[in-house]
Amino acid sequence: xxxxxxxxxxxxxxxxxxxxxxxxSNGPLTPEELQLSARxxxxxxxxxxxxxxxxxxxxxxxxxxxxxxxxPSWHLRIRGAVERTLELGMAALRRAPxxxxxxxxxxxxxxxxxxxxxxxxxxxxxxxxxxxxxxGVPLAYLLGKAGxxxxxxxxxxxxxxxxxxxxxxxxxxxxxxxxxxxxxxVVLAYKMNGAExxxxxxxxxxxxxxxxxxxxxxxxxxxxxxxxxxxxGFQQQSAYRYQASADDAGRPVSRxxxxxxxxxxxxxxxxxxxxxxxxxxxxxxGRAWSGEGAVAGVEVAIDGTWLPARLGKPAxxxxxxxxxxxxxxxxxEHVLACRATDVTGATQPLEQNWNYQGMxxxxxxxxxxxxx
Ligand SMILES: Nc1nc2c(c(=O)[nH]1)N[C@H]1C(S)=C(S)[C@@H](COP(=O)(O)O)O[C@H]1N2
Ligand SMILES: [Mo]
Numbered sequence: 001x002x003x004x005x006x007x008x009x010x011x012x013x014x015x016x017x018x019x020x021x022x023x024x025s026n027g028p029l030t031p032e033e034l035q036l037s038a039r040x041x042x043x044x045x046x047x048x049x050x051x052x053x054x055x056x057x058x059x060x061x062x063x064x065x066x067x068x069x070x071x072p073s074w075h076l077r078i079r080g081a082v083e084r085t086l087e088l089g090m091a092a093l094r095r096a097p098x099x100x101x102x103x104x105x106x107x108x109x110x111x112x113x114x115x116x117x118x119x120x121x122x123x124x125x126x127x128x129x130x131x132x133x134x135x136g137v138p139l140a141y142l143l144g145k146a147g148x149x150x151x152x153x154x155x156x157x158x159x160x161x162x163x164x165x166x167x168x169x170x171x172x173x174x175x176x177x178x179x180x181x182x183x184x185x186v187v188l189a190y191k192m193n194g195a196e197x198x199x200x201x202x203x204x205x206x207x208x209x210x211x212x213x214x215x216x217x218x219x220x221x222x223x224x225x226x227x228x229x230x231x232x233g234f235q236q237q238s239a240y241r242y243q244a245s246a247d248d249a250g251r252p253v254s255r256x257x258x259x260x261x262x263x264x265x266x267x268x269x270x271x272x273x274x275x276x277x278x279x280x281x282x283x284x285x286g287r288a289w290s291g292e293g294a295v296a297g298v299e300v301a302i303d304g305t306w307l308p309a310r311l312g313k314p315a316x317x318x319x320x321x322x323x324x325x326x327x328x329x330x331x332x333e334h335v336l337a338c339r340a341t342d343v344t345g346a347t348q349p350l351e352q353n354w355n356y357q358g359m360x361x362x363x364x365x366x367x368x369x370x371x372x
Contacts, residue, residue, distance in 0.1 A: 023246065024117035024356070033113075033123040042127035048263045048287050051131065051315060051322065052102065055198045058130030061107050061122060062200065063172055063235075064163030067220050071204040076188075080156075080225035083147030090204055093137055093190060100135040101185055101210060102319035104289045108213035108240055108253045111352065111361030119358035126261060126365055131287075131319050134208045136189035139224075140182045148178060148226055155181040156225045156233070157207050157218040168234045174218055175231035176209065185210050185317060188221065210318035211255050211291035213360070215240050243356040250356070256291030257362040259348060260298050260323065260340035264367050275369040282327045284309075289320035290342035300325040301337040309338070329371040336367045 040061045047057040071090050078086040107128035112119055114126075122128075143155070158173040180186070187208045190197060197203040202219030209216040215235065231237075236252075243250030263285050266277035288295045288311075298309040300323075312322030323338075341347040352363040 022120065024115075024119045024358075026117045029113075029123060030120065033120065036122045040122050042124060043130045045127055045261060045264055047130075048261055049285065051319075052193060053130035053132055055132070055192055055195075055201060058132055058192075058201070059105075059107060059128045060200045061109075061128065061214060062161070062219070063165060064161045066199050067160040068199070069160060069204055069220060074204055074222075076205060076221060076224065078142060078146045078224045078226075081149040081152040081228050082143075082226050083149065084145075086142065086146050088142075090190065093188065093205065096137040097141055098135055099138055099185075099187060100133050100191075101187060101208070101317055102131060102133050102315050103208055103210045104129065104131040104256075104318060104320045105208075105214045105217060106256050106259070106289070108215055108359045109357070109361075111363060112358030114363065115352060115354055115358050115361060119356060121358065128214075129259075129261070129289075129320075131315075132192045133194065134187055134189040135191035135194070136187045136205070136208070138184055139186045139188055139207070140184055142188065142224075143182060143226075146226070148182075149228075151228055152178050152226045153229065154178060154227050154231050156223075156227055156231045157221055158223040158225070159202075159218050160220040160222045165234055166238055168238070170234050171222075172218065172220075172235060173231070173233045174216055174235050175227070175233075176216065178226075180209070180212075213240075213253055213256050213291070215253070239357070240359065241357060242359055245356055248356070253359045254291075256289065256318075257348075257360050258288070258290035258292065258295070258340050258342040258346045259362040260286055260288035260295075260338045261365050262286035262300075262336065262338045262367060264369075265327075265329075265336070266369060275367060277329050277369045277371045279329050279331050279371050282329050284325040284327050284336065284338075285322065286338055287320040287322050288338075288340035289318070290340070290344075290346065291318060292346060293343035295321045296341050296343045298323040298338060298340045300327075301335075301339070302327060303334055306339070329369075331371050334369050334371060336369060337364050339364045 241250035
């Protein structure tokens, strides 16, 4: 019945059977981190050349297993504090009004492995990001059909995938405040870049919440429940918080902090990924985004001297914006860096403030190149 998930969320598995990871580490990468990083891949930085990321190059983050969903028998249920419960199959969803939006998704844990000490989880470097065109039904349209009751507080989204995290068995589930859920650009997507959703990106249906870190965009969506009390599921109350220490309740993670990345110029060394560049003119390029407001500017530093980059056309909404910067490469070793600022005045830090889960790291990217 409708309560089972919430009850399962509060059941704790015996600690001896499912160890909770130890605190942050300064040591070498652990086998558990390696295992996670082989399952969850980032976007190779050269893919920043493309405005739209092909599905195989878009980053992927899946906590548990990718479910194998048979779409003819799959249904989405909308229930809880609504005037009428809805149950919709894919055929009904495809008949509903559809929108397509370019959206940059970034994992809230992006940059985690650069922190010292390093929180033990998916060990992202810098590239847990991607931009796709998502097509689907505006969530507000379906919530309108269901009729959200006036005393509703949040909307809870639950995926088909299940597992154990922090000793707590649960389906992956996240909530949004009602006013965010009713934004016209929050979409229940069944297409990515014009094609059916790939299994790893949430087939047959996922939520896409533009501007929020990726954890809000629940994949393999099965249930939408309007609730009158704050949702306390694991992924809401324990995970995705800016915490100073293990026992700090912290603040919830929501919108994407401003960030820019550059395509590493030249060619890489296979093992170290160090870059080799020919002397002469080089067009540096990259993209910048923010979930808190449009990108207002990007600066590029060559050996520590910052200069404004040229911004490309905004793609609209919460999609990244291209930038370019001409550079005349002189023989020797150089350090390139880029830094974006958004319309709220927020800018990327030169050194990241540490937090216990390694969330919201938006430190400036530095690329070391040898010109020869
Ligand atoms: N059902 C479900 N939805 C999920 C997740 C998950 O593990 N299960 N991971 C979330 C996280 S943390 C991120 S960053 C994004 C990643 O989306 P992508 O794999 O399509 O890039 O999906 C989110 N939605
Ligand atoms: Mo994430």
